[in-house]
Amino acid sequence: MNFELSEEQKMIQQSVERFVQDNYDLNTRISLSANDFGYSSDFWKSMAELGWLGLPFDESDGGFGGNQIDVLVIMEQFGKGLVLEPFLASVVMGGGALKKGASESLKNEILPGLIEGTKQLSFAYAEQQSRFDLEDVITSARKEGDGFILNGQKSMVQNAETADHIIVAARTSGGQIDEDGITLFLIDTNSEGLSMDNFPTVDGLRASEIILENVSVSEDRVIGNIDEGFEILQSVANDAILALSAEAVGAMEVLYKDTVEYTQQREQFDHPMSEFQVLQHRMVDMFMEYEQCKSMLYRATMESVQDPKAAQRTIHGLKHLIGKSGLFVGENAVQLHGGMGVTEELRVGHFFKRLLVIDSMFGNADHHLQKFTTY
Amino acid sequence: MDIELSSEDLAFTKEVRAFFEENEMAKGEDYFVWRNNWFAKAKEKGGWDVPKWPAKFGGPGWTPTQHYIWEQETAKANIPFDIPFGLGMLAPILMGYGNEEQQERFLPAIRERTVNWCQGYSESGAGSDLANLKTKAVLSEDGTYYTVNGSKMWTTLAHVADWIFCLTRTDDSGIKQKGITFLLFPMKQEGIEVKPIITLGGSHTVNTVHFTDVKVPVENRIGEEGKGWTYAKGLLEHERTGLAGLSKSLFELEKLKDQARTVTRGNGNLMDDSGYKAKIAELEIDLMATEYTELRSLASAAAGGKLGPESSILKLKGTEIKQRIQKLTVEASGIYSPAWGDKNIGLPFAKGGTAGYLNSRYFTIYGGASEVQKDVVAKKVLGLTKGSSK
Numbered sequence: 141m142n143f144e145l146s147e148e149q150k151m152i153q154q155s156v157e158r159f160v161q162d163n164y165d166l167n168t169r170i171s172l173s174a175n176d177f178g179y180s181s182d183f184w185k186s187m188a189e190l191g192w193l194g195l196p197f198d199e200s201d202g203g204f205g206g207n208q209i210d211v212l213v214i215m216e217q218f219g220k221g222l223v224l225e226p227f228l229a230s231v232v233m234g235g236g237a238l239k240k241g242a243s244e245s246l247k248n249e250i251l252p253g254l255i256e257g258t259k260q261l262s263f264a265y266a267e268q269q270s271r272f273d274l275e276d277v278i279t280s281a282r283k284e285g286d287g288f289i290l291n292g293q294k295s296m297v298q299n300a301e302t303a304d305h306i307i308v309a310a311r312t313s314g315g316q317i318d319e320d321g322i323t324l325f326l327i328d329t330n331s332e333g334l335s336m337d338n339f340p341t342v343d344g345l346r347a348s349e350i351i352l353e354n355v356s357v358s359e360d361r362v363i364g365n366i367d368e369g370f371e372i373l374q375s376v377a378n379d380a381i382l383a384l385s386a387e388a389v390g391a392m393e394v395l396y397k398d399t400v401e402y403t404q405q406r407e408q409f410d411h412p413m414s415e416f417q418v419l420q421h422r423m424v425d426m427f428m429e430y431e432q433c434k435s436m437l438y439r440a441t442m443e444s445v446q447d448p449k450a451a452q453r454t455i456h457g458l459k460h461l462i463g464k465s466g467l468f469v470g471e472n473a474v475q476l477h478g479g480m481g482v483t484e485e486l487r488v489g490h491f492f493k494r495l496l497v498i499d500s501m502f503g504n505a506d507h508h509l510q511k512f513t514t515y
Numbered sequence: 516m517d518i519e520l521s522s523e524d525l526a527f528t529k530e531v532r533a534f535f536e537e538n539e540m541a542k543g544e545d546y547f548v549w550r551n552n553w554f555a556k557a558k559e560k561g562g563w564d565v566p567k568w569p570a571k572f573g574g575p576g577w578t579p580t581q582h583y584i585w586e587q588e589t590a591k592a593n594i595p596f597d598i599p600f601g602l603g604m605l606a607p608i609l610m611g612y613g614n615e616e617q618q619e620r621f622l623p624a625i626r627e628r629t630v631n632w633c634q635g636y637s638e639s640g641a642g643s644d645l646a647n648l649k650t651k652a653v654l655s656e657d658g659t660y661y662t663v664n665g666s667k668m669w670t671t672l673a674h675v676a677d678w679i680f681c682l683t684r685t686d687d688s689g690i691k692q693k694g695i696t697f698l699l700f701p702m703k704q705e706g707i708e709v710k711p712i713i714t715l716g717g718s719h720t721v722n723t724v725h726f727t728d729v730k731v732p733v734e735n736r737i738g739e740e741g742k743g744w745t746y747a748k749g750l751l752e753h754e755r756t757g758l759a760g761l762s763k764s765l766f767e768l769e770k771l772k773d774q775a776r777t778v779t780r781g782n783g784n785l786m787d788d789s790g791y792k793a794k795i796a797e798l799e800i801d802l803m804a805t806e807y808t809e810l811r812s813l814a815s816a817a818a819g820g821k822l823g824p825e826s827s828i829l830k831l832k833g834t835e836i837k838q839r840i841q842k843l844t845v846e847a848s849g850i851y852s853p854a855w856g857d858k859n860i861g862l863p864f865a866k867g868g869t870a871g872y873l874n875s876r877y878f879t880i881y882g883g884a885s886e887v888q889k890d891v892v893a894k895k896v897l898g899l900t901k902g903s904s905k
């Protein structure tokens with residue numbers, strides 16, 4: 141057992157930390173979030189140049205042979221600035237799906253551009269009726285000639301707006317909630333019959349509702365085997381949960397530390413508020429939740445690296461804890477900042493909103509608690 | 516002890532319902548026309564336009580049970596929206612501490628809803644520790660007017676208010692609670708600058724308000740100079756009991772259940788989900804108990820006694836319940852809770868639910884933050900020694 145990061149990982153950690161410190165103050169983030177892309181394409185380029193976008197990919201695919209631990213290192217630091225660039229959607233989810241299931245020729249076509257920062261991906265899995273159930277897929281893919289015709293709707297898709305390709309989970313056989321019969325397709329965003337409705341999300345990011353109307357896609361764009369896409373989907377979701385949880389842990393660290401600092405500075409009743417015992421204890425609770433989340437994150441990540449299948453239950457536990465504790469820390473950071481906490485002026489509110497969104501992604505605390513009990 | 520409503524109370528319930536039905540807004544009717552008519556008709560009923568005002572000032576003089584019935588019925592009905600500052604907060608102060616001339620001058624317009632008021636208490640350095648306020652009011656040498664300088668913060672709806680009731684400091688030589696003076700003055704005048712503060716839900720309701728040499732005639736002072744703290748404290752109690760909002764919560768909880776039933780979950784809906792259902796049930800049980808805590812406190816007040824110790828937990832419990840309802844709404848929205856902006860995405864209640872959740876965070880901050888409220892209960896009710904707030 142060893143919790144030390146490798147020398148390389150430490151270097152990455154430091155460089156991401158510096159990047160966030162230098163570039164991601166609240167006002168920069170707010171103005172980036174409002175621009176055309178919703179993030180900085182310059183930052184995206186820098187991330188590519190620094191090699192971050194290639195980190196989790198195999199060396200044979202032009203990557204650096206990293207794993208979930210490397211992603212954790214990056215995402216935890218990203219969480220301290222609420223980085224807007226689509227690392228999660230494009231690299232972890234989109235790239236992850238290709239890494240896990242795509243043919244060599246598909247990987248050769250897409251991954252180099254992804255790693256260089258010239259191509260972006262998006263991953264569309266949720267649907268209107270599916271809530272948090274990955275296997276609940278109605279969007280259909282009907283075999284026709286040497287390809288498929290897709291029809292249906294996908295919800296809350298991240299990074300669809302600036303992606304070149306979207307990976308879509310569609311049903312090729314079976315019933316609405318069968319794990320078997322789901323297939324993943326790589327679709328160009330400018331395909332005929334694909335339309336999207338883009339909108340902001342409460343955390344300053346963007347999402348899209350996507351409609352597929354007779355979108356045709358050839359069989360060589362299938363990722364993994366036909367009807368067997370669920371396993372990849374689940375595995376991508378697990379990696380995304382690890383990444384999001386790392387981001388959440390970074391965000392929680394900012395929240396508890398900002399709160400400690402604020403209560404030390406602000407005086408009421410002729411004392412620094414940090415002297416009030418109820419507030420001290422509350423901050424200890426926040427700190428404890430943060431530390432517990434971090435431990436669970438390490439546990440789930442290390443187990444995933446060792447044996448992803450065996451880690452499934454721990455991942456459910458992790459996402460449960462992150463959802464619950466994230467909101468606890470967020471709500472209390474706001475509470476202890478008083479009126480200032482509910483303004484857009486201080487960053488605590490923004491971090492709180494991100495944690496709220498993280499709880500809604502890939503299953504909320506309740507969903508994963510229930511999943512956990514089924515093992 | 517008896518849970519049955521008397522036949523008079525049952526008749527009253529019917530009468531209230533009938534009134535709401537008769538005066539419902541017609542399709543296409545202008546809101547303000549409807550609103551003015553509504554209040555005029557309510558006034559004709561014998562003070563139903565100002566239910567909480569005492570009979571002496573034109574209120575209906577209801578029994579606690581009648582108030583309770585009214586609360587319950589209004590939570591369910593579509594009635595005109597009221598801003599609490601003039602009607603619920605300033606009016607009791609005017610009745611209790613204002614002179615007759617002031618009562619005649621201000622109460623009618625409050626009752627007619629023609630003048631909007633805002634509450635200028637908090638400042639950047641005076642939040643929970645309200646007595647720390649620094650906005651200065653200096654009496655002119657001839658004793659006819661005050662000159663006000665300083666800044667208020669968090670002033671809700673200051674940008675649309677006609678008048679402000681304001682706590683100012685006229686003396687800083689003694690303890691903080693002394694030397695505070697309660698002034699009323701118009702907002703639309705030179706020397707007053709209002710700047711928005713944008714809150715988490717993205718909306719503009721609160722402001723900072725800056726005063727530069729604002730002149731206020733002494734006739735606009737409530738009571739004596741330096742006694743404003745005593746007057747304001749009475750008012751804060753009013754504010755706090757009004758913040759529990761239990762009838763509204765009962766209504767919101769039912770609405771939430773209906774919304775959850777529209778959320779598909781496998782072959783059923785979210786209300787079939789045991790985890791979600793259990794949370795709703797826990798909330799409902801808490802709400803049922805709190806409802807009776809409120810009734811007990813109303814009853815003891817009606818029996819002429821002081822508000823019992825149970826009343827001190829109403830704001831704490833009531834605001835916590837409101838927050839939990841909002842949180843469960845977000846949970847019901849599921850994947851759609853992040854959707855924001857102008858469009859309605861996914862579920863019709865998702866965006867409103869998320870905004871409601873974010874806004875609900877201030878329920879435990881304003882009108883006495885929960886931690887400070889508990890300090891008060893510890894000291895005043897449990898008799899524990901000195902806490903950290905005074």
Ligand SMILES: Cc1cc2nc3c(=O)[nH]c(=O)nc-3n(C[C@H](O)[C@H](O)[C@H](O)COP(=O)(O)OP(=O)(O)OC[C@H]3O[C@@H](n4cnc5c(N)ncnc54)[C@H](O)[C@@H]3O)c2cc1C
Nearest residue numbers: 475476478479634636637642643669671881884886903904
């Ligand atoms: C949306 C909104 C609307 C408002 N509208 C108005 C308005 O119209 N007019 C007006 O005058 N004011 C208004 N307020 C101000 C409100 O009354 C204050 O926010 C409130 O009094 C808390 O003060 P604060 O924000 O400075 O928090 P602080 O007093 O700084 O408190 C911060 C935290 O410290 C805790 N704390 C403080 N003292 C103690 C203690 N002794 N022991 C333990 N814990 C303590 C508090 O519980 C809180 O969690 C509004 C506020 C909000 C958020």
